Amino acid sequence: MLEVGQVTIRSPEDGELKAFLETTETAFGEALHEGDVERWTPLLRLERQLWAWDGDVAVATAGTYEFRLQIPGGDLPTAGVTMVGVHPSHRRRGILTEMMRRQLDDAYERGEPLAALWASEAPIYGRFGYGVATAAARIEADRDRIAFRAPDEPTGRTRLVSLDDARSIVPAVYERVRRATPGMIDRSEDWWRSLRLVDPEHWRNGGGPLFCVVLELDGEPEGYAMYRLRGSWEDGVPGAKLDVREALGASPAATREIWRFLFGVDLTRQVRAWLLPPDHPLFLSVTEPRRLQMRVGDGLWLRLLDVHAALAGRSYGCDGRVVVEVGDRFCTWNDGVWRLEVEGSEPAVERGGGQAELRLDIGDLASAYLGGFSFAALQRAGRVEELADGAVERADALFRTTVTPWCAEIF
Numbered sequence: 001m002l003e004v005g006q007v008t009i010r011s012p013e014d015g016e017l018k019a020f021l022e023t024t025e026t027a028f029g030e031a032l033h034e035g036d037v038e039r040w041t042p043l044l045r046l047e048r049q050l051w052a053w054d055g056d057v058a059v060a061t062a063g064t065y066e067f068r069l070q071i072p073g074g075d076l077p078t079a080g081v082t083m084v085g086v087h088p089s090h091r092r093r094g095i096l097t098e099m100m101r102r103q104l105d106d107a108y109e110r111g112e113p114l115a116a117l118w119a120s121e122a123p124i125y126g127r128f129g130y131g132v133a134t135a136a137a138r139i140e141a142d143r144d145r146i147a148f149r150a151p152d153e154p155t156g157r158t159r160l161v162s163l164d165d166a167r168s169i170v171p172a173v174y175e176r177v178r179r180a181t182p183g184m185i186d187r188s189e190d191w192w193r194s195l196r197l198v199d200p201e202h203w204r205n206g207g208g209p210l211f212c213v214v215l216e217l218d219g220e221p222e223g224y225a226m227y228r229l230r231g232s233w234e235d236g237v238p239g240a241k242l243d244v245r246e247a248l249g250a251s252p253a254a255t256r257e258i259w260r261f262l263f264g265v266d267l268t269r270q271v272r273a274w275l276l277p278p279d280h281p282l283f284l285s286v287t288e289p290r291r292l293q294m295r296v297g298d299g300l301w302l303r304l305l306d307v308h309a310a311l312a313g314r315s316y317g318c319d320g321r322v323v324v325e326v327g328d329r330f331c332t333w334n335d336g337v338w339r340l341e342v343e344g345s346e347p348a349v350e351r352g353g354g355q356a357e358l359r360l361d362i363g364d365l366a367s368a369y370l371g372g373f374s375f376a377a378l379q380r381a382g383r384v385e386e387l388a389d390g391a392v393e394r395a396d397a398l399f400r401t402t403v404t405p406w407c408a409e410i411f
């Protein structure tokens with residue numbers, strides 16, 4: 001049990017998940033809905049959740065999922081931070097800070113080298129060593145202006161499947177995409193059942209049901225999309241908005257065809273999607289990219305909890321060496337100089353190991369870690385100091401990835 005003033009922090013026990021979730025919902029100004037407890041039960045291990053109490057009043061929560069995050073060349077155990085909320089009555093007294101302290105310590109002790117989250121507001125997590133690691137793009141495209149460049153003949157077969165049937169089809173496609181895409185998380189069966197292939201009424205926000213379409217190329221599932229329509233008729237003219245929840249293809253052809261399907265749904269005026277990679281192939285696949293109305297914001301935030309394990313765990317773009325001085329005030333065990341040497345594609349990571357060539361904060365190293373942001377871009381933003389000529393270029397050659405990292409969902 002931890003104490004912040006008169007507030008104590010503990011994990012919920014058996015039978016307390018409902019009350020725990022109610023505490024979170026109140027912090028977000030919302031309420032628990034029917035089915036929520038059953039949905040979260042298989043996903044939230046109680047010992048990974050933190051619950052703050054002021055006397056006999058529950059006032060804050062923070063928790064983590066347990067999953068693996070895809071990084072260049074593999075994946076690593078990751079604390080997926082979720083359920084973070086402090087009641088308005090108890091804000092700005094350091095409760096979040098104390099929960100973050102304990103959460104990051106616990107994850108480090110469990111051997112999770114990374115923590116990841118989606119921030120409700122960007123200024124919250126930098127102080128705890130998180131850095132923005134992926135960008136997330138959104139589109140809002142008027143369907144009648146979107147035409148595909150050649151090859152403009154549709155290929156493959158699409159069919160609508162029920163969410164139940166989708167469970168035996170789409171996870172394999174997702175897994176193929178995930179394995180090739182830094183920033184994606186692995187999904188358990190419970191995850192699919194509870195969070196992805198599910199359509200609670202209160203998630204619809206006035207829209208229609210969630211549909212799932214599967215694309216087959218040469219008879220095999222290669223892509224899928226989940227989407228819903230928000231119908232509208234003005235003066236008898238159909239003007240629905242089609243909201244894409246997730247659309248993935250395991251090959252370039254499958255990605256093109258699944259989007260061709262989405263832009264072909266009748267009665268639709270506009271197609272909207274979020275959480276896309278900023279270099280989504282759609283941009284180069286349509287005749288009028290401007291008409292996609294693409295906008296980019298911050299995506300996944302990442303925390304390197306164990307610099308040694310994180311650097312040793314990923315693959316690199318070439319052989320080479322760089323020595324970085326990392327500043328980490330919140331997890332001081334990372335603070336200091338680290339040498340990364342890649343030889344024959346094998347990384348060796350050593351503490352100390354020479355004169356620092358780059359100086360940066362732990363959150364900025366997280367921004368570069370998945371390959372989402374280059375050291376050169378960080379340097380231009382005044383976030384990396386080059387202490388030896390050419391070090392930024394060498395670091396970029398090492399950390400470069402061919403696939404832009406992105407994460408297809410908020411958790």
Ligand SMILES: CC(C)(COP(=O)(O)OP(=O)(O)OC[C@H]1O[C@@H](n2cnc3c(N)ncnc32)[C@H](O)[C@@H]1OP(=O)(O)O)[C@@H](O)C(=O)NCCC(=O)NCCS
Nearest residue numbers: 027084085086091092093094095096097118119120121123
């Ligand atoms: C965000 C939230 C969890 C912060 O909790 P808290 O207990 O007030 O945070 P702390 O008191 O530990 O604040 C630590 C520092 O972060 C700053 N901070 C906290 N929330 C912030 C926000 N939303 N924007 C900017 N700064 C913020 C505080 O000002 C404080 O700064 P200081 O140390 O310089 O004084 C809380 O405001 C909340 O529940 N918000 C609504 C739900 C939400 O957005 N949850 C996050 C989901 S990702």
